[in-house]
Every structure is written in C-alpha cells, then in structure tokens.
Amino acid sequence: MEIAHQDDVSPELRAWWRALCRETAEAMQDYCLPYVTPISHVISNDEGALEGTGGYLEFAGKRWLISNEHVLNDWQTRQFAHQFHGCDDVFRLAGMPTGIEKHPVDAAIWHIPDDVWNARPHQAVAVPSLRLARQHAPVAGELLFVAGFPQQRSHFYFNTLSSHATQLLAQERNPSTVSDLHANYVLVGYSTEKAQSVRPSGGAPLSEPPGMSGSLLWNTRRVECGMAGRPWSPDMAQVTGVLCRWDPQLVSVQAIRIEILRDFLARHTL
Structure with missing residues (x-):
C-alpha cells in the first residue's frame, strides 16, 4: 500500500479508500465503546x-x-x-x-x-498494558480512532444523565506550521463540517468536541497492516494517546502522546 495525495489518485482509488475508511470505522465503533x-x-x-x-x-x-x-x-x-x-x-x-x-x-x-x-454486571473492559503503544509512531497516513462523550449529546432526564458517544475515524495532521503545539501533543483532524457518517440515512452530525477530553486515541494500524500485506482486525489496534483540548482554528483536537502517559503512569503507580 502506498500513500498518495487525494488529488493525485484515480476516482477508483478514492472510492476504495472511502470504502476502507467506512469499513474500519464500523469495525472500531462497537469495539472501542467498552473501554x-x-x-x-x-x-x-x-x-x-x-x-x-x-x-x-x-x-x-x-x-x-x-x-x-x-x-x-x-x-x-x-x-x-x-x-x-x-x-x-x-x-x-x-x-x-x-x-x-x-x-x-x-x-x-x-x-x-x-x-x-464487580459490583454490577456490565460489559466494560480495561485496556491491557500490552495494548498501550510504546510511543506515538503511526505509519504515514494511518487511520486513528476516538470514542468519547461530547456535551452536545449529554442530557439529564428523570434523575438520569444520558450520554451518547461520538465516534470518529481521523488522521494525524502535520504540526510543522503550528508554533505553539507542545512537544507532548499531537494534532488530530476534527471537522464537524466535513465528517461523513457511516450511516448517512440515520447518523447524527459530528458534535463539537467539548466533553471529549479524556477520550482514548487509538492507532487502528489498518494502513500499517495493509502496507505489510497482513489481515487486519480491531484487536490489533493500540492506544496511542488521550484527547486533551480542542483547537477550532486548526479544525483539530490535540492529544497527549502515549509515551508521555506511560511515563506519568509509571511515576504514579509503580
């Protein structure tokens, strides 16, 4: 698999890429929510x-x-x-x-x-430490995935807080032109205008990200597997960071690199 700019590829290759993104997003959606x-x-x-x-x-x-x-x-x-x-x-x-x-x-x-x-039955799952990437180092053009709970989709009804997840497949953005991006962070594209739903007939528009802070950022490794000619499944994805802030001017969210979080975890838990 080779990475190319969208304007330089054929309509057939664009259609293949859109189908790959849709398939990856659908596979990651149910998989990531328990975490x-x-x-x-x-x-x-x-x-x-x-x-x-x-x-x-x-x-x-x-x-x-x-x-x-x-x-x-x-x-x-x-x-x-x-x-x-x-x-x-x-x-x-x-x-x-x-x-x-x-x-x-x-x-x-x-x-x-x-x-x-163990107090109540549930389907929650904790990410094993082996599923935490050693460092944030996705291959070029890799597909990243995030699931979180924006404030726009959270409401209090009848003594119950109802929060509906927003799930997004995205890619890292080049931070070379961003002078104030701290070295601990990466930029991930987050466009409420350009996002496409995998369920266009009934999908909700992409919510603005306030409330998504703290969401796990996953490296799906879909492109990595394609480059190596290996079959892919969501079980191969790794946590590569945690969302921390919205940058509306850059149409992006910032995420803390996993190596920074690993160091933080080691200092406070070992």
Whole structure:
C-alpha cells in the first residue's frame, strides 16, 4: 500500500479508500465503546452534568480510570462519577486521584478497586498494558480512532444523565506550521463540517468536541497492516494517546502522546 495525495489518485482509488475508511470505522465503533466512560459531576442529590470522558486501563496489576487533569482538577470540591458500559448505574470516584498533573502532561488517574468493578454486571473492559503503544509512531497516513462523550449529546432526564458517544475515524495532521503545539501533543483532524457518517440515512452530525477530553486515541494500524500485506482486525489496534483540548482554528483536537502517559503512569503507580 502506498500513500498518495487525494488529488493525485484515480476516482477508483478514492472510492476504495472511502470504502476502507467506512469499513474500519464500523469495525472500531462497537469495539472501542467498552473501554470508555462518561465522567459526570454531582450538582445536587438528584441531578448531575457531564464533565468529560475517561478510559479504563490495566497497569501495574490494577485497573485505573484515566482522563485529563483539567477534567478532574476540582475533585476536592466536586463529586465525580463514572459509568461502566452496559450498566445504568453510576459509580462515584471515592477518595482522591492516585496521580494528577497539570499541563503539559494534563493527566489524572483514579484507582478502580475490584469491589467497584464487580459490583454490577456490565460489559466494560480495561485496556491491557500490552495494548498501550510504546510511543506515538503511526505509519504515514494511518487511520486513528476516538470514542468519547461530547456535551452536545449529554442530557439529564428523570434523575438520569444520558450520554451518547461520538465516534470518529481521523488522521494525524502535520504540526510543522503550528508554533505553539507542545512537544507532548499531537494534532488530530476534527471537522464537524466535513465528517461523513457511516450511516448517512440515520447518523447524527459530528458534535463539537467539548466533553471529549479524556477520550482514548487509538492507532487502528489498518494502513500499517495493509502496507505489510497482513489481515487486519480491531484487536490489533493500540492506544496511542488521550484527547486533551480542542483547537477550532486548526479544525483539530490535540492529544497527549502515549509515551508521555506511560511515563506519568509509571511515576504514579509503580
């Protein structure tokens, strides 16, 4: 497989690429949802609001919820909660974060003990440490995937916070012209105007990303496998970062590189 600019390829090759992207997006959608959770905060005894997104990881023999520092930095004055995929119950984050660091790391982790994880039936899954990439190094033109919970798709009804995930297949953008992009971050394209739904007859438009902070960023490795002539499946995808901020001027979101997060995890969990 070779990478070429879209304007330089034939209509047949463009159609093949669109079909490949659609197939990859459909395969990743159901696969990635069990690894993520909406993070909410309590407003009153019977009301809450979405704060951001988190992901479940296995690291150093324990389960963790990982998100951004700017999502969880009010933990001393707010009560935060998370929700396992396939379970309607909401679980409060008890105690204090095991690790939390401001920009340019912008990460926070919370231990999820076994009694909480096993309290109710659910389909949530924690990303094994072997599925965390060693560094952010996707091949040129690779397809990246993210699933999170934007504020535009989160509403409080009848004492229940209803959050619907947004899932997006995208590519990394060249940051060479961005003077203020910190070395800890990468740019991922996020265009609400140009995004295409895999279900055009019933798909929802792409929401603006506020609320997606803390979402796991996956390297699908679809292009990598194509270049090597190997069959691909979602099981081959690796977490390569965590979303942290929206850059509307660049029509992109920024994500923390996985090597920065690995260092953060090692310093706070080992």
